[in-house]
Amino acid sequence: MSLYITTLLVYVGVDVMACWGLNLQFGITGINNFAFIVFQAAGAYTAAVLSLGPQSGNGGFQQYLFGASLPFPIPILMGGVIAGVLSLLIGLITLHRLRSDYQAMVMLVIAVIGTIVVENLGSFLNGSAGLALIPQPFVNNFSSPVDYQWAFVAFTAVACLVVYFFLHRITSSPLGRALRAVRDHEFAAAALGKDVARLRMFSFVVGGVLAGLSGGILVSFITAWSPGSWLYVETLVLLTAVIVGGTGNNFGVMLGALLVPVVFNEVTRYLPQFGRPGLIDALQWIMIGSLALLFLWFRPQGIVPERRRRFRAPDAAPEAKLPPGTPAAAEPQ
Amino acid sequence: MHTLLLSIGFGLVTASILAIAAVGFTLQFGVSNMLNLAYGDVMTASAFAGYLVNKAGAPLAVCVLAAAAAGAVISVLLHRYIYRPFVRRGTRLFGLVVVALSVAVIIQNALLAGFGATFFSYQLSPDHAVNFADMSFTVRQLIIMGIAVAVMLAINTLLRRSRLGKAMRATSGNATLARACGINTSRVIDTAWLIAGALCGLAGVLLVLNTSSFQSTTGNDFLVLTIAAAMLGGVGQAYGAMIGAVALGVITEVAAAYTRSSFKEVIAFVVLVAIVLIRPQGLFGPPGSTTTVTEKEAVA
Numbered sequence: 140m141s142l143y144i145t146t147l148l149v150y151v152g153v154d155v156m157a158c159w160g161l162n163l164q165f166g167i168t169g170i171n172n173f174a175f176i177v178f179q180a181a182g183a184y185t186a187a188v189l190s191l192g193p194q195s196g197n198g199g200f201q202q203y204l205f206g207a208s209l210p211f212p213i214p215i216l217m218g219g220v221i222a223g224v225l226s227l228l229i230g231l232i233t234l235h236r237l238r239s240d241y242q243a244m245v246m247l248v249i250a251v252i253g254t255i256v257v258e259n260l261g262s263f264l265n266g267s268a269g270l271a272l273i274p275q276p277f278v279n280n281f282s283s284p285v286d287y288q289w290a291f292v293a294f295t296a297v298a299c300l301v302v303y304f305f306l307h308r309i310t311s312s313p314l315g316r317a318l319r320a321v322r323d324h325e326f327a328a329a330a331l332g333k334d335v336a337r338l339r340m341f342s343f344v345v346g347g348v349l350a351g352l353s354g355g356i357l358v359s360f361i362t363a364w365s366p367g368s369w370l371y372v373e374t375l376v377l378l379t380a381v382i383v384g385g386t387g388n389n390f391g392v393m394l395g396a397l398l399v400p401v402v403f404n405e406v407t408r409y410l411p412q413f414g415r416p417g418l419i420d421a422l423q424w425i426m427i428g429s430l431a432l433l434f435l436w437f438r439p440q441g442i443v444p445e446r447r448r449r450f451r452a453p454d455a456a457p458e459a460k461l462p463p464g465t466p467a468a469a470e471p472q
Numbered sequence: 473m474h475t476l477l478l479s480i481g482f483g484l485v486t487a488s489i490l491a492i493a494a495v496g497f498t499l500q501f502g503v504s505n506m507l508n509l510a511y512g513d514v515m516t517a518s519a520f521a522g523y524l525v526n527k528a529g530a531p532l533a534v535c536v537l538a539a540a541a542a543g544a545v546i547s548v549l550l551h552r553y554i555y556r557p558f559v560r561r562g563t564r565l566f567g568l569v570v571v572a573l574s575v576a577v578i579i580q581n582a583l584l585a586g587f588g589a590t591f592f593s594y595q596l597s598p599d600h601a602v603n604f605a606d607m608s609f610t611v612r613q614l615i616i617m618g619i620a621v622a623v624m625l626a627i628n629t630l631l632r633r634s635r636l637g638k639a640m641r642a643t644s645g646n647a648t649l650a651r652a653c654g655i656n657t658s659r660v661i662d663t664a665w666l667i668a669g670a671l672c673g674l675a676g677v678l679l680v681l682n683t684s685s686f687q688s689t690t691g692n693d694f695l696v697l698t699i700a701a702a703m704l705g706g707v708g709q710a711y712g713a714m715i716g717a718v719a720l721g722v723i724t725e726v727a728a729a730y731t732r733s734s735f736k737e738v739i740a741f742v743v744l745v746a747i748v749l750i751r752p753q754g755l756f757g758p759p760g761s762t763t764t765v766t767e768k769e770a771v772a
Contacts, residue, residue, distance in 0.1 A: 165566070169566055170566075171566045171569050171570070173569075173573065232745055232748055232749060233748065236748055236749075236752045237748065237752060239565050239566055239569075240507040240565055240566075240568075240569055241703075241707070241752075243507065243509075243566070243569040244507060244509075244699050244703070245744065245748065247509060247573070247699075248696050248699055248700070248741055248744060249741070251692075251693070251695075251696050251737065252696065252737055252738055252741045255734060255735075255737050255738060256738055258734075259732065259734045259735065259738075372577055375573055375574065375577055378570060378573075379574075382570070415588050416589070417584065417588070417589045418585055418588075420581075420584075421581040421582070421584040421585035422581070422585055424577050424578075424580075424581040424584075425577075425578050425581045425582060425585065427574075427577070428574040428575070428577040428578035428581070429574070429578060431570060431571075431574040432554070432571060432574050432575070432578075435558065435563060435567055435570065435571055435574075436557075436558070436561070439563070439567065
């Protein structure tokens with residue numbers, strides 16, 4: 140029971156962190172990153188490989204490259220770094236050159252391709268079998284497994300707090316306003332001298348790093364990772380969480396992350412098995428998709444809407460007359 | 473040499489199916505500017521419709537027609553009752569793509585829930601092989617290629633000769649201007665969804681006839697190739713999509729013959745990245761049409 144609760148809490152933390160990253164990209168900067176889960180996977184694989192040791196370990200039953208056994212925080216941090224580098228590469232290909240729906244198309248393709256590549260390159264990350272027996276960090280400092288699990292929950296919580304304050308600094312700063320301006324009116328932002336491409340890239344990479352960190356933390360706790368854990372549709376779960384919670388609002392997104400992935404996964408766990416195998420899973424996906432559609436139709440701003448920022452122009456300050464956070468509704472068609 | 477010719481032969485069959493799928497995708501996207509990510513899943517749904525007709529004992533031609541009809545109906549329903557209402561409500565471009573992805577996931581899993589996670593195949597009469605040089609085709613594959621050529625000619629006539637086709641090209645180029653010229657763009661867009669849906673359904677059933685077994689994710693896997701072919705030709709460019717499909721179909725099959733067959737999508741992806749880096753508007757798109765400079769809103 141204790142294991143169940145701690146696992147649930149770690150999942151909550153990881154989902155919240157990932158949703159914040161996605162919110163920075165999707166909610167605040169307006170980038171459709173349908174490949175978000177790929178960056179989480181990149182972080183998870185990096186953390187796994189860097190803590191598993193050389194591939195001859197454990198009797199050599201898994202094949203992977205770059206095996207190392209680095210001490211605790213490094214694999215997870217490297218997970219963030221690698222995911223960030225991957226974001227930078229993919230961002231260089233897609234963000235500069237394509238308009239937003241083409242970006243979405245290419246991102247979706249990347250997400251589908253990602254699993255195919257890893258599944259078929261068996262010696263790279265152990266193919267479709269995935270990696271297992273990943274050593275848990277700082278496990279030797281605890282005598283009882285229960286203490287260890289709670290310590291890991293505490294670690295996840297601290298990581299989430301750090302991420303929250305970091306994100307809060309970004310979103311409540313002039314930088315955050317500039318990012319929103321890019322989302323709401325790209326051309327107006329560019330006309331005001333904002334470097335739209337750089338701002339997009341910034342939020343894409345930071346979001347990617349957060350995805351990687353969340354993946355690293357998750358894999359360190361659950362000790363296994365395989366292509367089945369990051370199918371492209373998983374991004375839709377996080378995206379739905381962001382939309383339900385409140386696109387652009389970090390607090391709302393946290394609420395969404397608590398409600399959507401966690402509730403959906405946990406509730407179905409308690410349902411009696413009915414129908415053919417896989418039916419419940421399929422119905423769960425239909426529910427997730429419908430939830431996204433319903434919210435986009437009835438309450439596109441989510442449960443906790445983004446705070447509307449109003450700026451009163453100070454007297455004789457002409458540059459303040461065009462508030463960067465102008466909502467989308469004011470946009471000419 | 474033998475492998476090369478053999479794989480080029482396979483490539484031509486794949487290219488035929490891909491051409492139908494890519495032309496439908498690009499036609500619909502070009503005219504309505506709505507990125508329909510559910511396209512691949514509509515393909516699967518149509519293939520399942522054909523499967524049901526096949527199971528009822530109807531001849532193969534009826535199955536193919538039924539699948540095309542199913543694709544057309546599903547597409548028009550999606551457009552009328554899901555996409556268009558969202559567009560009219562003022563949902564912005566990046567919201568619409570999430571709508572499309574949700575629809576894709578819903579259709580795919582509805583098929584999974586309805587039919588189960590196994591592989592399906594049509595009941596077909598035995599087929600004969602026909603050899604040209606080192607290439608080997610079955611009669612059915614030759615028919616598939618024949619259908620593709622006929623469809624491409626029909627699309628060409630539609631776009632070049634008919635009033636409807638001209639109205640479609642006008643709407644695709646500039647919807648506001650087309651409306652100002654008295655074109656009923658709403659009806660043109662409806663028709664574009666209908667035709668694209670029929671092509672989608674046709675591609676779905678032909679794909680399944682060629683690979684002989686399919687499951688609920690088959691169409692979505694094919695969407696990667698479809699998107700790559702459409703972008704190679706320049707999205708919205710019907711002729712570009714045809715050429716993109718032929719090029720991509722042959723390239724992927726030949727490359728797959730020398731590496732492994734599951735890398736088809738990966739090769740398509742490499743081609744896609746190369747296009748984005750070198751010529752983002754595709755081979756035949758007007759310059760700047762895919763960059764942020766000319767962001768168009770979706771039209772209802």
